[in-house]
Amino acid sequence: MNMSLDRFITKEPEQKRKPEPMEPKPKPPEQPKVIIEKETEENEEPLEEEEVEIEGFEEPEEALLEETVFEAETPENTGPCFLLSVSYSGKKSCALVKLYDPEKGKIYFWYDNTGHKPYLLTDMPLQEVMKNPSVLKNPGFDPAHCQVVRKTDLLLDTEVELTKVTAKDPLSIGGRGKGLRDILPQTWESRIRYHDCYIYDRELYPGYLYRIRNGTLERVEYKIPDGEIEAFKKIFPPEDEVFKEALDRWLPLFSCPAPNYRRVAIDIEVSTPQLDRIPDAKAAEYPVISAAIVSSDGVKRVLLLRREEISLGEKPSELSDVELIFYEDEKKLIEDIFKVLSSYPIVLTFNGDNFDLRYLWHRALKLGFRKDQIPITLGREVALLSVGIHIDLYKLLHNKAIQVYAFGNKYREVTLDAVASALLGIKKVPLEKLVTELSYMDLAAYCFRDAELTYSLSSFNNDMVMNLITLLMRISRLSMEDVTRQGVSNWIKNLLYFEHRKRGYLIPRQEDILRIKGETFTRAVIKGKKYLGAIVIEPRPGVYFNVVVLDFASLYPSIIKQWNISYETVRCPHSECRSNVLPNTPHWVCKKRKGLMSLITGLLRDIRVYWFKPKSKDKSLPEGLRRWYDIVQHALKVILNASYGVFGAEVFPLYCPPAAESTTAIGRYVITNTISKAKEEGVDVIYGDTDSVFLHNPSQEQINRLLNWVEEQFSIDLEVDKVYSYVTFSKRKKNYLGV
DNA sequence: CACTGTGGCCGTGGCC
DNA sequence: GGCCACGGCCAC
Numbered sequence: 001m002n003m004s005l006d007r008f009i010t011k012e013p014e015q016k017r018k019p020e021p022m023e024p025k026p027k028p029p030e031q032p033k034v035i036i037e038k039e040t041e042e043n044e045e046p047l048e049e050e051e052v053e054i055e056g057f058e059e060p061e062e063a064l065l066e067e068t069v070f071e072a073e074t075p076e077n078t079g080p081c082f083l084l085s086v087s088y089s090g091k092k093s094c095a096l097v098k099l100y101d102p103e104k105g106k107i108y109f110w111y112d113n114t115g116h117k118p119y120l121l122t123d124m125p126l127q128e129v130m131k132n133p134s135v136l137k138n139p140g141f142d143p144a145h146c147q148v149v150r151k152t153d154l155l156l157d158t159e160v161e162l163t164k165v166t167a168k169d170p171l172s173i174g175g176r177g178k179g180l181r182d183i184l185p186q187t188w189e190s191r192i193r194y195h196d197c198y199i200y201d202r203e204l205y206p207g208y209l210y211r212i213r214n215g216t217l218e219r220v221e222y223k224i225p226d227g228e229i230e231a232f233k234k235i236f237p238p239e240d241e242v243f244k245e246a247l248d249r250w251l252p253l254f255s256c257p258a259p260n261y262r263r264v265a266i267d268i269e270v271s272t273p274q275l276d277r278i279p280d281a282k283a284a285e286y287p288v289i290s291a292a293i294v295s296s297d298g299v300k301r302v303l304l305l306r307r308e309e310i311s312l313g314e315k316p317s318e319l320s321d322v323e324l325i326f327y328e329d330e331k332k333l334i335e336d337i338f339k340v341l342s343s344y345p346i347v348l349t350f351n352g353d354n355f356d357l358r359y360l361w362h363r364a365l366k367l368g369f370r371k372d373q374i375p376i377t378l379g380r381e382v383a384l385l386s387v388g389i390h391i392d393l394y395k396l397l398h399n400k401a402i403q404v405y406a407f408g409n410k411y412r413e414v415t416l417d418a419v420a421s422a423l424l425g426i427k428k429v430p431l432e433k434l435v436t437e438l439s440y441m442d443l444a445a446y447c448f449r450d451a452e453l454t455y456s457l458s459s460f461n462n463d464m465v466m467n468l469i470t471l472l473m474r475i476s477r478l479s480m481e482d483v484t485r486q487g488v489s490n491w492i493k494n495l496l497y498f499e500h501r502k503r504g505y506l507i508p509r510q511e512d513i514l515r516i517k518g519e520t521f522t523r524a525v526i527k528g529k530k531y532l533g534a535i536v537i538e539p540r541p542g543v544y545f546n547v548v549v550l551d552f553a554s555l556y557p558s559i560i561k562q563w564n565i566s567y568e569t570v571r572c573p574h575s576e577c578r579s580n581v582l583p584n585t586p587h588w589v590c591k592k593r594k595g596l597m598s599l600i601t602g603l604l605r606d607i608r609v610y611w612f613k614p615k616s617k618d619k620s621l622p623e624g625l626r627r628w629y630d631i632v633q634h635a636l637k638v639i640l641n642a643s644y645g646v647f648g649a650e651v652f653p654l655y656c657p658p659a660a661e662s663t664t665a666i667g668r669y670v671i672t673n674t675i676s677k678a679k680e681e682g683v684d685v686i687y688g689d690t691d692s693v694f695l696h697n698p699s700q701e702q703i704n705r706l707l708n709w710v711e712e713q714f715s716i717d718l719e720v721d722k723v724y725s726y727v728t729f730s731k732r733k734k735n736y737l738g739v
Numbered sequence: 740c741a742c743t744g745t746g747g748c749c750g751t752g753g754c755c
Numbered sequence: 756g757g758c759c760a761c762g763g764c765c766a767c
Contacts, residue, residue, distance in 0.1 A: 400741090401743080487741075487743080488742095488743060489742065489743055492743080524746085525746060525747090526745065527760090529744085529745055530744090532745080534744095534745065534766095536746060536766085536767090555767090641744095641767095642744085643743080645744035646743050646744085648744050650742090651742045652742090652743075660743095689746085689766065690745090690746085692767080733766090734747055734765070735748075735766095
């Protein structure tokens, strides 16, 4: 199965895709145009909160994102491309969209030409804003685009009129120092980073298909075969308009295959005086002595710096098809690394944010490069590329949700060695001495292995990681850079913000939610926790034969869907909803409005459970397609598993304790009632935990009656999860053995 | 520095 | 030796 694009577009004659790796002498990759202009001093990443001023003569890197002059082509027309990122171009004062052309394997730039401006919302009337002296004094204030906007305030369920206050640049909304958000007494949506704001307002889906036509950015609709749409409709009888609309919008996002990204992995070695010391990237005191490059188009190369008293060493067999290039001059070596960095659409590193790219940036400056000659942009804790996208696999693999749900907790420690041996079965080259003391060949072998492992992490299991990233971009609506660096709560936040904007809902402030909804009512069993969680049934010790385990298929997402749980619907403002009390809680839930989280969680849950999960196991489908569906259902699982938890997390901007505790309260209600019913039916219940019940030797009829009863009673799915020949229980909970 | 939640078991170390 | 608080790790 190929993940080619031939399913959706009829235009351009299909070109044969680039050959895969292992070409002995690959053609050097086509390079985007590199234009050298004079230095600019523009800022990016302006909406960072609470920047700390660091004194010192050197401008701290935390403060600024320097813009370099490396650029990609900006064509007026393109074929279908994948949207990889949106950022803000300080130089052009507008949004910059990076598109990936899967045919040519390169990046195009598209600069916003719609006149979109950074803005915030305030309840100060427009006329007052226009004559407010502090506002007028702000040089970034842009009176020309200010206007009155109408929004739905979900917390009060009212329509509100607000003033949209626009600025000439994102920094003027609220960077360091006094932005408009600090001047105005009350603001909303003023802490959203500009590039996210742009994605919401243009309803862009990163990771999905776009093209440039006559200079305009357009979405390309991925065509789903008619047969599949019909099959889908059979499984999802259209419930209501909202649901159907969302279905039309979501299904193509999940069905459109990800491209086979042209990409390069890179790793550098720096001469170190001590073995146990990682060189300080900021000081960049020591020379870069080697760099290894492994790419999807077959480049395998190690750049080596010639130094005194280093022997050549014996060429190991693993370097037999690796090109070795020696440099007399470190500056030239780094220049060549920069050429690679600026000529690939995607660059992979392991810890490049904090080390490799950061070191190169500082080292280059030290060696006399001008800032605009460095194709890297440093942020406080990221290192981005001027042309392409930098993915730091260390950051991605550090993500707990990815660790647990995508890789099944296979690696414990997030080091290249641990991750690679767990996922790939290959280890780093063991080091017996300082890299500085290695012969050229040994150094090359060591460095090359690291780059090779880094590349392999992106390619193993048929590019599983790249496919997963692409899907998570589409779900979260985050750029490739952001989705690989942020945690699951940020993915969900961004998805919900997007959906608010799309529907004209005001994005609420956390303190307003907390003030109106209040804290929790229940108390946790465990000290230090905020509210009561799930129930674990005391196991009856012993050995049991023929044990059937019933399991609620994603219980919490189902509850969120079925009981209409969302921050705006739990304890809604309507007096007529107050009687609609949620079981085991003093909270009521809205009868008039479908909760946004309830809608989205329910939708994603249903799509996963009824469509992608069964398809991922359908042996009648081609293997490649099945694999794709499996990644889709995994990506959905990652999001769904966090959808309840975020409501109970203070870091989540839509934090809503009553919504979180209602979800677990309903969970307890559901499992308790299910167990009672089972006992009523004469079934022996020997154990249960959160969403599972263990039945001892039940008859098929008893099982069926129970499943049907649950379906009727709660409209959620109880399934037979496992059948054990025998299970042994000790008297301890969460500790059993089933065969 | 990373940032979805709670429930439960177990080993460690402080304290009497 | 017994009690307890705490952190790490797992189940869900």
